[in-house]
Amino acid sequence: xxxxxxDLEEANAILVIGSNTTEAHPIIxxxxxxxxxxxxxxxxxxxxxxxxxxxxxxxxxQHMPGTDVALLNGMMNVIxxxxxxxxxxxxxxxxxxxxxxxxxxxxxxxxxxxxxGVAADDIREAAxxxxxxxxxxIVYAMGITQHTTGTDNVxxxxxxxxLTGNIGKPGAGVNPLRGQNNVQGAxxxxxLPNVFTGYRSVSDAEVRKEFEKAWGVELPSEPGLTATxxxxxxxxxxxxxxxxxxxxxxxxxxxxxxxxEALNKLDFLVVQDIFLTETAELADVVLPAASFAExxxxxxxxxxxxxxxxxxxxxxxxxxxxxxxxxxxxxRMGYEMANVEPAAVMDEIASLTPQYAGISHxxxxxxxxxxxxxxxxxxxxxxxxxxxxxxxxxxxxxPVPYKAPAEQADADYPLVLxxxxxxxxxxxxxxxxxxxxxxxxxPHGKVWISLDDAEKYGIETGKEVVVSTxxxxxxxxxxxxxxxxxxxxxxxxxxVEAAANVLTNNAVDPVSKVxxxxxxxxxxxxx
Amino acid sequence: xxxxxxxxxxxxxxxxxxxxxxxxxxxxxxxxxxxxxDIYIPTLxxxxxxxxxxxxxxxxxxxxxxxxxxxxxxxEATDGMVVKTTTEELERxxxxxxxxxxxxxxxxxxxxxxxxxxxxxELANRYxxxxxxxxxxxxxxxxxxxNPFVMRDYNKCIMCGRCIRICREVQGVGVYDFxxxxxxxxxGTPFDKDMQETPCEFCGQCISTCPTGAIKARPYxxxxxxxxxxxxxxxxxxxxxxxxxxxxALGLDNWVTRTTCAYCGCGCQLDLHVIDNKVAEVTxxxxxxxxxxxxxxxxxxxxxxxxxxxxxxxxLIRKGKKFVEAEWDDALDLIAKKLGAIKKKEGxxxxxVLSSARATNEDNYLVQKFTRAVIGTNNVDHCARL
Numbered sequence: 001x002x003x004x005x006x007d008l009e010e011a012n013a014i015l016v017i018g019s020n021t022t023e024a025h026p027i028i029x030x031x032x033x034x035x036x037x038x039x040x041x042x043x044x045x046x047x048x049x050x051x052x053x054x055x056x057x058x059x060x061x062q063h064m065p066g067t068d069v070a071l072l073n074g075m076m077n078v079i080x081x082x083x084x085x086x087x088x089x090x091x092x093x094x095x096x097x098x099x100x101x102x103x104x105x106x107x108x109x110x111x112x113x114x115x116x117g118v119a120a121d122d123i124r125e126a127a128x129x130x131x132x133x134x135x136x137x138i139v140y141a142m143g144i145t146q147h148t149t150g151t152d153n154v155x156x157x158x159x160x161x162x163l164t165g166n167i168g169k170p171g172a173g174v175n176p177l178r179g180q181n182n183v184q185g186a187x188x189x190x191x192l193p194n195v196f197t198g199y200r201s202v203s204d205a206e207v208r209k210e211f212e213k214a215w216g217v218e219l220p221s222e223p224g225l226t227a228t229x230x231x232x233x234x235x236x237x238x239x240x241x242x243x244x245x246x247x248x249x250x251x252x253x254x255x256x257x258x259x260x261e262a263l264n265k266l267d268f269l270v271v272q273d274i275f276l277t278e279t280a281e282l283a284d285v286v287l288p289a290a291s292f293a294e295x296x297x298x299x300x301x302x303x304x305x306x307x308x309x310x311x312x313x314x315x316x317x318x319x320x321x322x323x324x325x326x327x328x329x330x331x332r333m334g335y336e337m338a339n340v341e342p343a344a345v346m347d348e349i350a351s352l353t354p355q356y357a358g359i360s361h362x363x364x365x366x367x368x369x370x371x372x373x374x375x376x377x378x379x380x381x382x383x384x385x386x387x388x389x390x391x392x393x394x395x396x397x398x399p400v401p402y403k404a405p406a407e408q409a410d411a412d413y414p415l416v417l418x419x420x421x422x423x424x425x426x427x428x429x430x431x432x433x434x435x436x437x438x439x440x441x442x443p444h445g446k447v448w449i450s451l452d453d454a455e456k457y458g459i460e461t462g463k464e465v466v467v468s469t470x471x472x473x474x475x476x477x478x479x480x481x482x483x484x485x486x487x488x489x490x491x492x493x494x495x496v497e498a499a500a501n502v503l504t505n506n507a508v509d510p511v512s513k514v515x516x517x518x519x520x521x522x523x524x525x526x527x
Numbered sequence: 528x529x530x531x532x533x534x535x536x537x538x539x540x541x542x543x544x545x546x547x548x549x550x551x552x553x554x555x556x557x558x559x560x561x562x563x564x565d566i567y568i569p570t571l572x573x574x575x576x577x578x579x580x581x582x583x584x585x586x587x588x589x590x591x592x593x594x595x596x597x598x599x600x601x602x603e604a605t606d607g608m609v610v611k612t613t614t615e616e617l618e619r620x621x622x623x624x625x626x627x628x629x630x631x632x633x634x635x636x637x638x639x640x641x642x643x644x645x646x647x648x649e650l651a652n653r654y655x656x657x658x659x660x661x662x663x664x665x666x667x668x669x670x671x672x673x674n675p676f677v678m679r680d681y682n683k684c685i686m687c688g689r690c691i692r693i694c695r696e697v698q699g700v701g702v703y704d705f706x707x708x709x710x711x712x713x714x715g716t717p718f719d720k721d722m723q724e725t726p727c728e729f730c731g732q733c734i735s736t737c738p739t740g741a742i743k744a745r746p747y748x749x750x751x752x753x754x755x756x757x758x759x760x761x762x763x764x765x766x767x768x769x770x771x772x773x774x775x776a777l778g779l780d781n782w783v784t785r786t787t788c789a790y791c792g793c794g795c796q797l798d799l800h801v802i803d804n805k806v807a808e809v810t811x812x813x814x815x816x817x818x819x820x821x822x823x824x825x826x827x828x829x830x831x832x833x834x835x836x837x838x839x840x841x842x843l844i845r846k847g848k849k850f851v852e853a854e855w856d857d858a859l860d861l862i863a864k865k866l867g868a869i870k871k872k873e874g875x876x877x878x879x880v881l882s883s884a885r886a887t888n889e890d891n892y893l894v895q896k897f898t899r900a901v902i903g904t905n906n907v908d909h910c911a912r913l
Contacts, residue, residue: 183909224879423728
């Protein structure tokens with residue numbers, strides 16, 4: 001997030017697009033609701049399903065899955081045509097406006113309406129509301145990124161935010177919500193194939209030199225494989241071994257059958273986890289790890305706030321912390337890690353990461369709130385990014401035309417399947433599905449289908465149906481609901497017995513390599 | 528005014544409370560200012576997460592020049608205000624208010640699991656009330672235990688409206704409202720429906736704000752170590768000791784551990800209450816972190832997994848189609864040998880590592896260091912994309 005969670009309350013308008021905030025990020029949902037209910041903030045929700053947040057919205061734009069770029073370009077067309085953009089901000093802090101203006105000329109509200117299914121006047125009004133607000137925030141999540149056009153979607157979101165001068169001030173910003181407790185932190189500290197800590201490129205010789213000096217070894221300069229590329233490489237026989245820590249690709253990867261085939265092809269698979277997950281069941285060696293309640297460390301929240309994790313209980317049996325396991329294994333492979341106590345590791349991170357340079361356990365233990373970048377031990381942290389200039393200096397408008405999703409509904413698969421979370425469960429259910437109460441309220445997954453589609457396919461609430469795509473099929477209970485638009489069905493991905501990702505498309509965005517979880521051509525039939 | 532780092536600058540005001548000069552941002556209430564200066568003003572219907580309500584009148588204070596007494600939770604502090612929080616008259620009013628509340632309240636605190644954390648009990652202790660001088664009819668409600676999370680016992684309700692307000696103002700849902708009239712009024716559900724028949728999201732915000740034992744967390748009620756927890760809290764109430772002091776006196780360190788939630792990326796702060804190496808309750812500290820003391824159903828109740836019987840406790844090595852329990856030395860030696868051999872034969876790039884967005888920054892750092900420095904490849908990623 002360019003801004004913070006606390007900061008959302010300051011917004012005069014919020015556009016939520018591709019985020020079922022109240023279910024997937026309930027506490028951020030509270031802040032949005034508070035802004036609306038108590039601070040008179042205008043809420044625009046762009047979402048194919050009637051999510052709970054729609055009850056609080058001033059305007060609900062029900063666009064078809066995968067048409068985000070067209071919708072946002074349509075809004076920008078109105079904002080530029082009607083002269084509602086922030087001329088001062090555009091002139092002083094950005095470049096490339098003319099190219100953007102030229103490109104969005106094509107996206108009249110009428111044309112955007114044709115692509116997205118949203119009425120042209122709704123697009124106009126939403127654009128006016130967003131542009132008129134002094135501070136307008138955009139909140140998005142995987143509904144924006146999990147597309148083959150995910151990068152295009154994110155760039156377009158940024159275009160809208162810059163066009164309306166909503167960067168670098170309170171109550172505004174571009175605010176992606178990270179889906180897991182420490183996705184932000186895992187990225188920050190370099191658990192990515194192309195960068196070291198602090199997003200510094202592995203291909204940069206200067207950067208590499210710094211890490212080589214600190215770690216005392218020569219380091220590879222070629223960027224590595226992303227998670228999705230690893231699965232493809234394993235499937236092709238190029239990747240021989242995998243070491244998977246606290247991940248469950250056997251439920252979370254798009255097109256699970258492909259992931260299973262790939263993992264089975266490996267010569268050697270190690271899984272380190274707290275449970276014998278579906279992925280661990282395929283492993284050659286399984287290592288028992290400590291859970292978050294059993295270790296010290298830090299998580300970085302979605303708003304770059306670094307917070308302490310503290311040990312409350314002892315790990316069960318012989319389970320060990322990831323740090324100890326990694327250090328022990330390194331030693332056996334001939335490399336002695338320095339002190340791997342979490343506080344010492346944070347000091348090492350701080351010494352190699354400009355954004356974390358001023359962060360230490362001792363400092364966090366005083367109760368201070370620190371959002372990175374925090375360049376030195378006196379620095380109060382940076383709640384709002386880009387207040388004076390962007391990372392590259394001026395913000396660059398990158399005009400992006402609309403591209404259709406990789407797969408579209410056709411005669412064989414007439415529906416669009418989209419996936420996501422429900423309030424009660426979390427990701428692959430490894431944790432929530434072990435909770436008795438939660439399973440009493442939410443025992444199993446359901447496919448959501450519109451009233452008209454249900455009638456068309458002879459489907460009733462509570463009855464089992466078969467949902468299939470070109471990748472596979474699942475049996476699942478139906479929920480007929482007016483919350484779904486015609487032509488779209490929704491399956492949450494938490495449930496192993498009806499795994500949505502058996503169905504999803506593993507086509508990826510060319511830049512981010514994120515699979516298109518949110519759009520697959522599908523069909524349903526009553527059982 | 529916006530400061531250079533994007534923070535907002537706020538105007539400061541000064542007030543005098545009980546002879547102490549207090550400063551705070553403009554717009555603060557008298558109660559905000561007093562709290563910031565560590566000056567105690569009793570409250571019952573107040574919770575910093577909600578708009579002030581001014582119903583219980585326990586926070587009445589004397590303000591120089593003001594007509595009558597002012598509710599500190601509601602009255603805005605103005606520059607130069609002179610406030611008295613504790614006078615004989617104020618204490619007499621407060622004592623009478625508590626006595627009135629207790630006139631329709633079970634005084635057998637020992638049987639209540641809220642004992643030791645009950646705001647009404649704390650006030651009764653403060654004013655030395657063991658029995659209410661006001662005698663009248665008492666409610667006899669049957670406890671509602673119809674869903675897995677929220678238990679409602681209206682016999683203990685003091686009608687402060689905190690559950691109603693937090694559900695409406697903070698959660699934006701509105702499961703509760705006052706139903707019935709007069710003596711029969713309670714904060715109930717529509718048509719007395721079971722909570723699972725309402726739009727309730729089981730966030731437990733009502734549990735977190737209820738000052739008495741009227742609304743409780745069902746997963747954290749019961750026997751065994753949870754009963755032991757309640758016994759300890761009862762003892763705290765009996766001896767008028769804080770939980771921390773009691774735990775210290777008993778040598779039970781780390782009874783409450785402040786940590787960060789392990790679910791989504793909101794980063795809510797949690798207090799894990801631990802007895803006998805098991806998490807016996809999860810709460811969230813008020814006005815700390817971006818959650819401010821609010822949690823969702825997963826964050827408040829989703830922690831059975833920590834002590835699950837299904838946790839892995841020994842390394843496992845595959846032998847044919849089965850796993851066999853192994854010693855750490857054997858498992859790690861096998862991994863070192865296999866990875867070493869594959870690296871030698873196929874090159875380091877034939878190995879891939881998936882780190883975890885569920886693990887700490889420190890662990891993730893070590894995993895990427897291990898991948899790059901020990902294995903010698905940049906094939907490291909995690910589930911950011913999934």
